[in-house]
Amino acid sequence: MSDISASESTYEANMGDYFALLKPRVMSLVVFTGLVGLLVAPVAVHPFIGFVAILCIAVGAGASGALNMWWDADIDARMRRTAGRPIPSGRVAPGEALGIGLALSGFAVVLLALATNFLAAFLLLFTIFFYAVVYSMWLKRATPQNIVIGGAAGAFPPMIGWAVATGGVSIESVLMFALIFMWTPPHFWALALFVKSDYGNAGIPMLTETHGRDSTRRHVLVYTLLLVPVAIGLGFTSIGGPFYLAIAVWMNAWFLKGAFDIWRRDDAACEADKHKVEIKVFKVSLYYLFAHFGALLVEAALRLYGIGGWS
């Protein structure tokens, strides 16, 4: 018999597969917050240099996403939500993802240093290191607090944007960092309370599974309480103002009420209304971040006409 059947796949990864390695949805949040950090800074940046800086921040974020997918390919394959990613589905080889992640990291950091300044480039390098090594390699599989500390990686972009414009770090950029840092845990745990995840199958310690859902509800409330002074405090800095403060008070009251509602509930109530409250609070948390950074942008625009800020 002379029939030979080739079983090996002849699939060639296309540009879309490589682009998916960069986690485009995460990148959009990074671009938005990084852009706000750059635009609200008191120093004007040439539009083209600003564009290149945001491009570098986006590519750096994408590179850390590729490195994360390379490292986590084994656990991604065991979870429904991530099994279709380029590496576990076999569309991209792990080595390719590693190569792309390292090359884009180097490209983004070096170009940002050349286009702007070394502090911004160092912060971008540290962000990539934090996400790919501290979060992905050290924390994610080791502790249920992974999302708390790992959230710092997503909090750096406005600080980088600010450093691009000013060449420094200030109370404003630290508070923008703290806003995202403190917002990440309640945002993520609200999601974890209503999504049936299979993190347990993959061996990832998530708070809902290691400490239970009641403990997670308490965590949501405590972290939201800690978030409020950061968000309100930002309103009294040089980039805040009456408009930002009004938005912050409104959004924090809304988010805090949601966190209290979650804290008061139990599993029976959640099952009865199919996690209605948790889903609502998760949506509020998305509006929360966009509203705060959007309000900072509005304050910066008003300042151009001499009516923004506290002066």
Next chain:
Amino acid sequence: MTLRVEHELHTRRKGRNYGLGLILAAFIAVIFGLTVVKVLELGNANQFERFDHVARPQLIPDEGVGE
């Protein structure tokens, strides 16, 4: 003998090759744009000679002349 220019691989990787071409073109545009902006930000284009790795005596102030 015919020269077969189009290999099957070229067809299969067409999208990738075009994509990479566009990325390289965008990279060139970014570097060129940055160069133009950085030079224009110098104010005086003669200052660009400071970045030349060749000694430029004409850029040294005249203080010492005649002493």
